[in-house]
Amino acid sequence: MEPITHFLTGACIGRAGLNRKTAYATLAAVLAAEAADLDILWGLAGPVEGLKHHRGITHTFFAVPVVAAASAGAVWLYDRWRKSRRARDAKVPAPIDPGAPAPRSPQPVRWLWVYVTAFIAALSHILLDWTNNYGVRPFFPYNPRWYAGSFVFIADGIIWTLLVGALVVPGILGLADREISSRRTPFRGRGWAIFALTGMVLLWCLRFAERDHANDLLSNTQITAAPVKRIGLEPYPFNPFQWHAILETQDFYQTAEINSRSGDIESDPQSDLFYKPTDSPAIEAAKRTSLGQVYLDWGSWAVVRDLGPIAVQGIDPPRLPPNRPWTTVQFSDLRFAYDFRVAGKSPPPASLGGTVYIVDNRDDAGEAMGGREQK
Numbered sequence: 447m448e449p450i451t452h453f454l455t456g457a458c459i460g461r462a463g464l465n466r467k468t469a470y471a472t473l474a475a476v477l478a479a480e481a482a483d484l485d486i487l488w489g490l491a492g493p494v495e496g497l498k499h500h501r502g503i504t505h506t507f508f509a510v511p512v513v514a515a516a517s518a519g520a521v522w523l524y525d526r527w528r529k530s531r532r533a534r535d536a537k538v539p540a541p542i543d544p545g546a547p548a549p550r551s552p553q554p555v556r557w558l559w560v561y562v563t564a565f566i567a568a569l570s571h572i573l574l575d576w577t578n579n580y581g582v583r584p585f586f587p588y589n590p591r592w593y594a595g596s597f598v599f600i601a602d603g604i605i606w607t608l609l610v611g612a613l614v615v616p617g618i619l620g621l622a623d624r625e626i627s628s629r630r631t632p633f634r635g636r637g638w639a640i641f642a643l644t645g646m647v648l649l650w651c652l653r654f655a656e657r658d659h660a661n662d663l664l665s666n667t668q669i670t671a672a673p674v675k676r677i678g679l680e681p682y683p684f685n686p687f688q689w690h691a692i693l694e695t696q697d698f699y700q701t702a703e704i705n706s707r708s709g710d711i712e713s714d715p716q717s718d719l720f721y722k723p724t725d726s727p728a729i730e731a732a733k734r735t736s737l738g739q740v741y742l743d744w745g746s747w748a749v750v751r752d753l754g755p756i757a758v759q760g761i762d763p764p765r766l767p768p769n770r771p772w773t774t775v776q777f778s779d780l781r782f783a784y785d786f787r788v789a790g791k792s793p794p795p796a797s798l799g800g801t802v803y804i805v806d807n808r809d810d811a812g813e814a815m816g817g818r819e820q821k
Contacts, residue, residue: 447574447575447577447578447598447600447601447602448600448601449480449483450601450606451574451601451602451605451606451609452479452480452483452570452571452574453476453479453480454606454609454610454613455479455567455570455574455609455643455646456472456475456476456477456478456479456480456567456570457472457475457476457479457609457613457639458609458612458613458639458642458643459475459479459563459566459567459570459639459643460472460473460474460475460476460563460567461612461613461635461636461638461639462636462639462640462643463636463639463640464559464562464563464566466636467556467559467563468553468554468555468556468557468559468560468563469552469553469554469555470521470524470525470555470560471559471560471563473521473524474517474518474521474560474561474563474564474567475563475564475566475567476567477517477520477521477564477567478513478514478517478563478564478565478567478568478571479567479568479570479571480571481504481513481516481517481568481571482504482505482509482513482568482571482572483504483571484504485499485500485501485502485503485504485505486500488500492818492819492820492821493800493814493815493816493818493819493820494736494737494740494800494813494815494820495820496815497740497741497744497798497800497815498740501575501580501581501582501583502583502586503586503587505571505572505575505582505583505584505586506572506583506584506585506586507572507584507585508585509568510565510568510569510572511565513564513568514561514564514565514567514568515561515564517564517567517568518557518560518561518564521560521564522557525555572584576593576594576595577595577597577598577650578594578595578596578598578599578600578681579594579595579596579599579600579680579681579781579782580594580600580781581593581594581744581746582594590743592744592746594746595654596657596678596679596680596681596781597650597653597654597656597657597681598649598650598653598681599681599682599683599786601683602649602683602684603683603684604649604684604686605646605649608641608642608645608646608649609642609646611638611642612635612638612639612641612642612643613635613638613639615635615638616634616635616638617634617635649686652686653681653686656686656687656689656706656707657679657681657689657706659706660679660689660691660704660706661677661679663704663706663709663711664677664679664691664693664702664704664711665677667711669691669693669700669702669711669713670693670695670698670700670715670719671715672695672696672697672698673695673696674693674694674695675694675695675696676693676694677691677692677693677694678691678692678693678694678746678747678780678781679691679692679704680692680781680784680786682786683786683787687705687706687707687708688703688704688705688706689703689704689705689706690702690703690704690784690786691703691704691711691713692747692780692781697721697722698719698720698721698722699719699720699722699749699780700713700715700718700719701713701718701780701784702718722749723749723750723751723752724752726752726773726807727807727808728752728773728775728804728807729750729751729752729775731775731804731807731808731809731810732750732775732777732802732804732810733750735802735810735813736810736813736820737777737800737802737813737815737820738750738775738777738802741777741779741800742777744779745777745779745781746779746781747779747780747781748777748778748779749777749778749779749780750775750776750777751775751776751778752773752774752775753773753774753775753776754773754774755771755772755773755774756774757774758774758776758801758814759814759817760801760814760816760817760818760819761801761803761812761813761814761819762812763803763812764803764805764811764812766805770805770806771805771806771807772803772804772805772806772811773803773804773807774801774802774803774804775801775802775803775804776799776800776801777799777800777801777802778798778799778800779798779799782798798815798816799815799816800813800814800815801813801814801815
């Protein structure tokens with residue numbers, strides 16, 4: 447999932463009761479819930495390196511104890527800084543206000559509970575990333591296989607609403623309480639946090655069931671003119687009943703739009719069918735490049751096309767003598783080749799794709815992804 451969902455989930459995990467066990471529980475949960483995505487820093491080495499390492503070692507079960515320890519360590523450093531600052535301020539006595547309420551004693555820090563909270567939040571990151579169609583490698587490097595639930599979009603508005611509401615509503619209610627009474631209720635929002643996390647899991651269950659129902663509808667309906675070898679179903683951000691289907695046959699792919707609630711399936715062979723590209727020496731050479739190997743390892747619905755000598759954004763074409771041929775080989779993944787903003791036939795937004803220039807049907811003359819060249 448995107449960072450917002452991870453941050454909000456971590457905050458709700460901390461406020462669901464773990465913040466009653468120790469101080470800093472919510473802070474530790476928020477840090478651990480997002481820490482795994484620090485692997486995006488690999489993108490500084492280029493887009494191909496970014497794709498190679500994204501959702502890699504930091505997104506594994508083996509890394510969870512380390513991520514939890516690092517998050518707890520960051521909280522410990524923050525606690526040391528706060529204590530040193532408090533000690534410095536204590537040297538300057540503040541004026542005494544007789545009418546002021548007695549200050550509350552600070553909640554104790556139980557570092558084992560801080561670590562347990564961070565551990566749970568780190569696990570939540572892997573779970574959340576598994577639910578979408580990008581996938582995750584929880585057993586990497588011993589098992590490099592990608593696992594993807596493919597029933598939740600990478601950003602889901604319903605989940606945002608649940609998590610934001612769980613964090614905002616208790617604060618609003620707290621303001622109303624303070625208008626009536628000066629007494630402050632500690633640990634406000636536990637019930638709302640539990641409600642949001644439970645609601646998210648129930649939404650997952652609904653989406654998972656609807657995805658299975660959509661798959662059954664496809665399996666029992668004749669969509670293609672040839673036997674189907676494989677089916678892929680991709681989610682939409684808001685509607686748990688709308689699915690984008692990819693059907694693979696021996697010679698072509700065909701897409702369809704499915705409404706699992708009404709049972710409607712829309713697919714037009716004139717516009718939704720395209721034949722598999724024919725392999726060429728340039729394509730075989732491109733598959734052996736760094737980009738090709740990384741992309742084909744990740745892209746479960748990868749399609750590789752020989753576009754001919756066409757320049758693409760983000761990388762200059764090779765400068766060669768007139769008698770030396772070159773071609774552009776494009777990598778794309780059908781999981782992200784649909785317009786997720788609205789179900790229909792409108793052109794999709796820019797998707798995760800890569801490009802390789804091949805010279806003489808064998809030499810790599812440049813690689814790029816998303817308009818960025820791999821140096």
